[in-house]
Amino acid sequence: MFGLPSLSKLLVLAVVVLVVWYGFKIVNRLDNARKSEAKLRAYERQKEEESRKSKGEVEEMKACTRCGAYVPASNPVNCGRSDCPY
Template sequence: MFSISKLVALAAIIGIVWFGFRLIGRLDAARKAKASEKTDGRQDRGRPEGTHGRDDVVDLVRDERTGEYVTRDRRDERT
């Protein structure tokens, strides 16, 4: 009924599951730490109001003199 090979296999399975959960916990903690570092760095840069933390979107306005589309800051610098 109980053999040594079955007990060893059961212990191995329990050990694998236990170490797997520990590994998943470490990876999750590292991911959360990296995400918090990323958001901390963004807050230090001082984003302009209205960007909502998106780096890939830039509002452009048409320059009346040249007809080019530029950022608001560049348009204001030209005047």
């Protein structure tokens, strides 16, 4: 009943084990590639955001003649006081 299996059964078992082994290796490689690509995209996104922040436009400001609050020179807005000239 528990005798030595035939050679063909051993070969089939070896093939099944090798297929499963290499299948796991391929899945692991694909997973690692996907993770590294996601990290690269996140890094590039972070660098892009940093460059966008560093390239922020600088606008000239001028002081309000009444209260001294600084308002944009190109488009002055009311500073909130009732006697504000803007």
